[in-house]
Amino acid sequence: MGMEYVYAALLLHKAGKKVEEGALVKVLDAAGVKSDAAMSKAVVASLDGVDIDKAIKEAAVQQVAVAAAPAGAAPAGGKHEAKPEAKKEDEKKSAEEAAAGLSALFG
Numbered sequence: 001m002g003m004e005y006v007y008a009a010l011l012l013h014k015a016g017k018k019v020e021e022g023a024l025v026k027v028l029d030a031a032g033v034k035s036d037a038a039m040s041k042a043v044v045a046s047l048d049g050v051d052i053d054k055a056i057k058e059a060a061v062q063q064v065a066v067a068a069a070p071a072g073a074a075p076a077g078g079k080h081e082a083k084p085e086a087k088k089e090d091e092k093k094s095a096e097e098a099a100a101g102l103s104a105l106f107g
Contacts, residue, residue: 004033005043013052020044 008027009019017023021040028035 002039004028004031005039008033009043009047010052010056019047019052 005024005028008024008031011027012019012023021037021044024040024043025035025037028040
């Protein structure tokens with residue numbers, strides 16, 4: 001699902017508007033994004049019955065938990081030799097966890 005549809009849905013929600021196909025298409029069109037009727041319908045259907053505020057809070061809590069996780073203690077000598085592969089793996093895991101938090105928006 002295109003992130004522009006998620007952003008449009010969040011913008012509508014934040015503005016207090018109902019997230020419906022017509023409104024979603026208008027937001028996308030105003031942003032210069034060519035909208036797809038099937039995708040708009042799918043986004044609206046996937047958000048039906050979802051408490052968007054609750055989903056956003058849960059995603060934020062997951063992000064805080066990821067950010068607060070200890071990175072590991074430095075050795076007693078004060079030298080910390082980080083392996084480049086380990087750092088890339090940690091970044092990849094964080095990105096995957098962030099994506100999982102966003103997927104909460106879609107039930």
